Amino acid sequence: MDRRPVTLEEVARVAGVSRATVSRVVNGVATVDRELRQVVEKAISTTGYVPNRAARSLVTRRAGAIGLVLPDEDRTVHDPYFGRVVSGVLPVIRPLGVQLVLTASHEQVVDDIRQGRLDGVILIHTHDADPLPRLLTRANLPVVLAARPGKPVPITYVDVDQAAGAALAVDHLVARGARRLATVTGPLERTPGQDRLRGFREAVARHGLPEPAVVHGDFTREGGAAAARGLPADVDGLFVASDLMASGVLPVLRQRGLRVPQDVRVVGFDDSPPALECDPPLTTVRQPVEDMAAEMVRLLVERVERPDRPTSSVVFDPTLVVRESA
Amino acid sequence: MDRRPVTLEEVARVAGVSRATVSRVVNGVATVDRELRQVVEKAISTTGYVPNRAARSLVTRRAGAIGLVLPDEDRTVHDPYFGRVVSGVLPVIRPLGVQLVLTASHEQVVDDIRQGRLDGVILIHTHDADPLPRLLTRANLPVVLAARPGKPVPITYVDVDQAAGAALAVDHLVARGARRLATVTGPLERTPGQDRLRGFREAVARHGLPEPAVVHGDFTREGGAAAARGLPADVDGLFVASDLMASGVLPVLRQRGLRVPQDVRVVGFDDSPPALECDPPLTTVRQPVEDMAAEMVRLLVERVERPDRPTSSVVFDPTLVVRESA
DNA sequence: CTGAAAGCGCTTACAG
DNA sequence: CTGAAAGCGCTTACAG
Structure with missing residues (x-):
């Protein structure tokens, strides 16, 4: 029932190749010989192999997860904005194989990044007095704000005009x-x-x-x-x-x-x-919140990959939707 | 700027003890000598050590994360129920050091658990025809449903009457x-x-x-x-x-x-x-959704720790809130 | 109570 | 193009 999951080692044995080769096939390294690749792929499917993320994270130093950070007061989860952000984030994150972690504890955020549990974070609903944006930028940790920052800190953000x-x-x-x-x-x-x-x-x-x-x-x-x-x-x-x-x-x-x-x-x-x-x-x-959220993810992923790049911002244009109240 | 994070090894060196001892202090093992503990704690704070989660996960075989699974159609994020579940889950998950991962891809769920990225999942808004609950229970993977299952499968769930x-x-x-x-x-x-x-x-x-x-x-x-x-x-x-x-x-x-x-x-x-x-x-x-969500987390954590325990269910009582429409 | 050592399951230079 | 080997940073029996 609780049998040990299949490892790279076993796939390698079944395929008659080294672990390195299996790893290359799994990660889509192009240089692997066609025939070998097929042998390995077969071994993967017969063994039902699935890579262990912790092991991979340990060596790649990537959590494969980003955080969506709410303010500490939980009322904001009931704000329609929150749902729109989530539904904008999910589709772009998915093909990347990245997880979306929800957190309402500002206190935790820095540690979560330091622990390697999060590669970066998106901050929504931040107040001017909120110390987190500055904290994060100072530590050079990947962060994207969902609106113009209240204080002039060099930070990446997305906003609507x-x-x-x-x-x-x-x-x-x-x-x-x-x-x-x-x-x-x-x-x-x-x-x-x-x-x-x-x-x-x-x-x-x-x-x-x-x-x-x-x-x-x-x-x-x-x-x-x-x-x-x-x-x-x-x-x-x-x-x-x-x-x-x-x-x-x-x-x-x-x-x-x-x-x-x-x-x-x-x-x-x-x-x-x-x-x-x-x-x-x-x-x-x-305001096109879903598009803005998708853009935040892109900017964040970019920052995770190249933390030394200069910060930037993207500002979307609003449009008027005429209905019956005016 | 991008200096390597502090490891257990370095803390051990600073404290003049073995990695094992530092590990024990970090994990609050009670048997560590008082004085040694203090030396280690000091070393931890001077070095600014923070444990790497991937390394820990690799040996403990615990992701330290649970999933909240939405249906594939993303409309449900706009349902007020979703926000209430999130605000019920967050406070109980926090002291446990567990992350909440949001996902809308049923397809991904089984793999995420197999990859060790998720210890278990909470399923909300499931339809009777949804194959996921059965899939998960068959594979003996930790899952909790947010309502009575449509088909009589042995599964842990929380519901209101x-x-x-x-x-x-x-x-x-x-x-x-x-x-x-x-x-x-x-x-x-x-x-x-x-x-x-x-x-x-x-x-x-x-x-x-x-x-x-x-x-x-x-x-x-x-x-x-x-x-x-x-x-x-x-x-x-x-x-x-x-x-x-x-x-x-x-x-x-x-x-x-x-x-x-x-x-x-x-x-x-x-x-x-x-x-x-x-x-x-x-x-x-x-219906006390926040309380129900908190209970789901407890049941899920329980199942993660003892997957062989029998499934169970908790049913809450509804109450009437009288306002002006009736 | 503490430490030396093995091991978790991957990736990635480095040779060849 | 492929493999042997080192190493990522922890935890945990096992001795002592």
Whole structure:
């Protein structure tokens, strides 16, 4: 039942070659003689051989695994963003034979890399005050951020042009006739929150509109609902900095007797699943999270292979998805 | 910059002891002499030693990692259930020093275990036709299912008493005066879908109520919306087999001019985040997914340590969470 | 209680 | 193109 797994040694014996040759066949080294290769392949399949990863890792010094690091508070697993990142990462990681390890412990991350359990990490939902990005870059450990870093550290990151996205929202609201604008912001200790607010303000100013109302939110549904209660009554164009918050904003607007989009037009940000569950369906700024996640993996793998290469960043363009709320 | 990591060997040299002794200290073997232990601990901290996991895995034959296996279609990462499982698993896995590996490739799973990359796996969202559970159990590989298996295979699983949960919903609807009941089911090729429907039917019969309307859903929001359109107009009590579906059902009900709860009372299932985003907030049957996930990890770890032990199952009790929809 | 030594299962220069 | 051999960094009987 619990018989020992087949080793390279046994395959070599069956095939009548050396372990080195079997290893070469397994790893697809091109120089192996055709006939020999076939003999070995046959031996592999008859023995049911499967290489032991720990042994390989020990000599190659590669874990064959990357980490997806969440903030310590576990609420973020419920954020739709998380699922989108995962579904963007999985398909690109798979053909590479790399594992995706989920962790919520920032404390563990450095050790996990040092122990050789992780080749590198992707950090999502980082706060400006988070020491981890700097820690990792200082130690020259492979890391990719899912947004512009809060402090100017040389680090590889992927982002969407957040400010441009906010401008897209404003332009649309204005085009639809809105003049008294307001925004529900994201958390301002994170760069996406900051950049969306900045982009919003700049666009409003560019249109020569009066100073907009700004109410603070935190990227959660409840935060959105709370913020909505603090909105001035005469707003006719609202930019909510995330769809999840918007799903909390809309019922409050309805309670306050405001019809969407007739009385107030609303644009969200993300184009995540909650946008569709909104009533009415939410017009929103789309960020291509799945593509961004795939790019993060590529950049990370690149950094794992060449840690000395300079850091870089990739910024995606947002697009507007028009539905019924604006 | 890229200096070689510190090894046991070096720590031993610094401490003036053998590698074996350092290893014992690192692994907390109690028999080490107090003074020696202190010398070694000091050497560990001055050298900044961190054990290499691959080397350890190679001899212990333990990956120190378990897999969370999603179905191949990636839609399920957007299901709120997924996030709840992750947030239940993470805290219990952490003190154990075990990694959580996410995978959506059923094909890979068996190999990953054989390669020693995974000590065992937790399977979620399995369909009755899914060959993986049987495959794994046959090979005597450690596996835990997140629900009763569709076919009677000897397998370890955790479940909530789905039928009892549905009965809770029916009892509540009836207590609130509903008499013309209906249900939107989950996918019937999965046991939770089957069991919730069975429990619903049995409870309706127990109350002596007429044959209820049964409309098929698939645990998605869109599926819920579609199902809602097929509901008879005179229903006054509706059991929707998941909160996510309910969030799709409610807007359709509203469109059809039905007020909730005045015209039709609605009870969901799960008590997941979408229940709160519903308008009105959803009365629902709570399944303690986080606790269930924690239990799955415990059972899995147990099986990894003693694969020959008989399989077992743990069934949690559902509870009713009353909000405004019923 | 401690150490010398074997061994886990691979990969990879190095010869030939 | 192939093989003998060293070595990756640990753990763990086995002596003493």
